[in-house]
Amino acid sequence: xxxxxxxxxxxxxxxxxxxxxxxxxxxxxxxxxxxxxxxxxxxxxxxxxxxxxxxxxxxxxxxxxxxxxxxxxxxxxxxxxxxxxxxxxxxxxxxxxxxxxxxxxxxxxxxxxxxxxxxxxxxxxxxxxxxxxxxxxxxxxxxxxxxxxxxxxxxxxxxxxxxxxxxxxxxxxxxxxxxxxxxxxxxxxxxxxxxxxxxxxxxxxxxxxxxxxxxxxxxxxxxxxxxxxxxxxxxxxxxxxxxxxxxxxxxxxxxxxxxxxxxxxxxxxxxxxxxxxxxxxxxxxxxxxxxxxxxxxxxxxxxxxxxxxxxxxxxx
Amino acid sequence: xxxxxxxxxxxxxxxxxxxxxxxxxxxxxxxxxxxxxxxxxxxxxxxxxxxxxxxxxxxxxxxxxxxxxxxxxxxxxxxxxxxxxxxxxxxxxxxxxxxxxxxxxxxxxxxxxxxxxxxxxxxxxxxxxxxxxxxxxxxxxxxxxxxxxxxxxxxxxxxxxxxxxxxxxxxxxxxxxxxxxxxxxxxxxxxxxxxxxxxxxxxxxxxxxxxxxxxxxxxxxxxxxxxxxxxxxxxxxxxxxxxxxxxxxxxxxxxxxxxxxxxxxxxxxxxxxxxxxxxxxxxxxxxxxxxxxxxxxxxxxxxxxxxxxxxxxxxx
Numbered sequence: 001x002x003x004x005x006x007x008x009x010x011x012x013x014x015x016x017x018x019x020x021x022x023x024x025x026x027x028x029x030x031x032x033x034x035x036x037x038x039x040x041x042x043x044x045x046x047x048x049x050x051x052x053x054x055x056x057x058x059x060x061x062x063x064x065x066x067x068x069x070x071x072x073x074x075x076x077x078x079x080x081x082x083x084x085x086x087x088x089x090x091x092x093x094x095x096x097x098x099x100x101x102x103x104x105x106x107x108x109x110x111x112x113x114x115x116x117x118x119x120x121x122x123x124x125x126x127x128x129x130x131x132x133x134x135x136x137x138x139x140x141x142x143x144x145x146x147x148x149x150x151x152x153x154x155x156x157x158x159x160x161x162x163x164x165x166x167x168x169x170x171x172x173x174x175x176x177x178x179x180x181x182x183x184x185x186x187x188x189x190x191x192x193x194x195x196x197x198x199x200x201x202x203x204x205x206x207x208x209x210x211x212x213x214x215x216x217x218x219x220x221x222x223x224x225x226x227x228x229x230x231x232x233x234x235x236x237x238x239x240x241x242x243x244x245x246x247x248x249x250x251x252x253x254x255x256x257x258x259x260x261x262x263x264x265x266x267x268x269x270x271x272x273x274x275x276x277x278x279x280x281x282x283x284x285x286x287x288x289x290x291x292x293x294x295x296x297x298x299x300x301x302x303x304x305x306x307x308x309x310x311x312x313x314x315x316x
Numbered sequence: 317x318x319x320x321x322x323x324x325x326x327x328x329x330x331x332x333x334x335x336x337x338x339x340x341x342x343x344x345x346x347x348x349x350x351x352x353x354x355x356x357x358x359x360x361x362x363x364x365x366x367x368x369x370x371x372x373x374x375x376x377x378x379x380x381x382x383x384x385x386x387x388x389x390x391x392x393x394x395x396x397x398x399x400x401x402x403x404x405x406x407x408x409x410x411x412x413x414x415x416x417x418x419x420x421x422x423x424x425x426x427x428x429x430x431x432x433x434x435x436x437x438x439x440x441x442x443x444x445x446x447x448x449x450x451x452x453x454x455x456x457x458x459x460x461x462x463x464x465x466x467x468x469x470x471x472x473x474x475x476x477x478x479x480x481x482x483x484x485x486x487x488x489x490x491x492x493x494x495x496x497x498x499x500x501x502x503x504x505x506x507x508x509x510x511x512x513x514x515x516x517x518x519x520x521x522x523x524x525x526x527x528x529x530x531x532x533x534x535x536x537x538x539x540x541x542x543x544x545x546x547x548x549x550x551x552x553x554x555x556x557x558x559x560x561x562x563x564x565x566x567x568x569x570x571x572x573x574x575x576x577x578x579x580x581x582x583x584x585x586x587x588x589x590x591x592x593x594x595x596x597x598x599x600x601x602x603x604x605x606x607x608x609x610x611x612x613x614x615x616x617x618x619x620x621x622x623x624x625x626x627x628x629x630x631x632x
Contacts, residue, residue: 021358026464026534026538027463028392029357029390030358031357032357032358033457039349040349041345043401044401044403045403046405046439046446046448048405048439048442048443051440051441052439077347085360085450089362089367089448119360120360121362123362125444125446127442127443127446128443130364130405130441130443130446132448134401137345141349147344
């Protein structure tokens with residue numbers, strides 16, 4: 001008697017992804033020996049078709065984005081990725097090729113980021129594809145970077161370039177043209193900054209997923225500080241700069257950057273530059289934190305304050 | 317400036333559930349010190365409106381079922397629950413009272429089972445409510461119970477009563493009457509057998525979520541053994557027995573029991589009885605494992621083999 005479709009799906013597409021402790025996905029739960037003497041770092045993110053990805057996005061890119069947004073949260077705490085659990089709720093008519101593509105994307109990024117699948121669940125849904133991923137990493141005890149902990153006078157730094165994800169969404173939805181394909185690629189495939197050694201360097205930090213200005217506001221509130229950033233020093237990619245001045249506000253407030261936003265005491269800025277060079281990741285100073293109400297002020301190079309009508313992105 | 321709805325939802329409904337390491341759900345990820353010298357046990361389950369629960373099911377019961385099906389997987393490995401992460405994808409028009417009820421159900425069961433919320437994500441969806449929960453527990457090193465590991469001659473035992481969940485679904489969908497309300501309650505609210513000390517007692521085990529016969533098949537395949545059970549010794553509740561003979565096959569093959577199915581060497585059956593008494597959980601011997609093809613034979617007391625047309629439940 002054939003086993004039901006659920007077991008077949010798991011066996012063909014997900015079992016090859018299973019790592020140590022996963023018991024080949026044949027058991028009720030994974031059994032994992034945690035790295036001795038390390039703190040565990042855990043986070044979960046959901047992605048829904050039509051909300052977080054577009055229906056015709058390639059399934060391997062959907063998978064990699066799901067894994068990478070979670071890896072980005074680990075990177076923001078300075079954690080080393082270890083393993084993940086995954087639940088997939090899919091319409092009954094989802095093509096087998098979709099699952100094959102989805103699994104191949106996971107396989108590719110598992111190799112890149114050295115994580116393995118620990119367990120999960122597959123179910124049907126009458127709605128759109130609904131994905132959830134929980135990832136586990138580890139850090140040396142007490143060294144995890146938090147949103148709180150910054151001090152007045154700390155510098156504000158970001159990795160990479162800001163705004164490509166939001167502009168990529170504009171490209172995907174036909175509001176902006178980018179013949180290079182760079183922006184769309186950045187929207188579809190974040191580059192989590194795993195490997196940047198921020199523990200002991202950044203006084204506070206987070207990854208930018210809901211827009212630079214809104215996310216900096218979180219750091220301000222968590223540390224009870226004001227922030228001021230210079231819009232013109234915010235690093236933008238060549239295609240983002242080519243989009244022109246009208247898109248600057250989108251870059252500062254749009255979501256899906258998955259770069260790191262760090263508060264760094266001036267005395268440690270050299271250490272950050274060294275860590276960034278070791279990891280091959282660009283870092284740029286864009287502003288500073290100071291005593292004052294927990295608000296973000298954005299200025300142009302000439303000192304004018306920039307008025308932003310929309311400050312960030314809510315996933316709800 | 318008000319924060320977006322996502323933060324408001326988290327703050328009002330989910331923050332009160334956050335426990336140690338959750339950083340009040342204000343950070344990118346939780347930071348947890350794992351219990352020293354213990355193995356971690358991890359599992360994830362998804363539940364979708366219209367598939368795993370009915371649209372008008374009370375939200376507190378939906379929450380408790382979601383938590384309990386995961387607790388049941390921990391119980392099957394003999395693990396002590398520790399904490400969980402949760403993702404909720406909800407339609408934009410989901411009432412605030414739904415979230416309040418959902419959170420109150422979690423709060424109630426957090427107290428019962430001594431687990432706390434570590435983190436998660438809330439998103440919108442154009443489809444039905446889509447929930448995913450990852451739970452973490454721990455066991456003494458090397459003592460987790462697996463689906464494999466049984467030997468020929470081991471007895472097959474179950475906890476509690478079998479079939480109430482499947483009959484409860486029949487009640488919920490109008491195919492069966494049960495004026496006591498017991499069966500519907502059992503369908504809506506599993507009773508995970510957390511606290512039954514099966515480590516070192518059961519040679520193999522799992523929780524029964526997809527039907528007794530199908531799940532016993534998993535143990536047979538994992539241990540490469542045949543199984544024979546006596547249908548008339550399978551424990552059924554009074555309302556299940558009252559449903560009558562035509563519903564016996566449903567009890568044996570229907571899903572949603574969340575009882576434990578254990579292989580126990582005869583020499584340890586007394587130890588199982590003692591552990592069951594300590595935990596206040598009924599256990600019943602229903603059959604045995606033997607050498608032979610990995611198949612399940614179901615017999616009546618008179619030795620006749622029972623033909624089952626449907627052997628289990630696939631969630632996909």
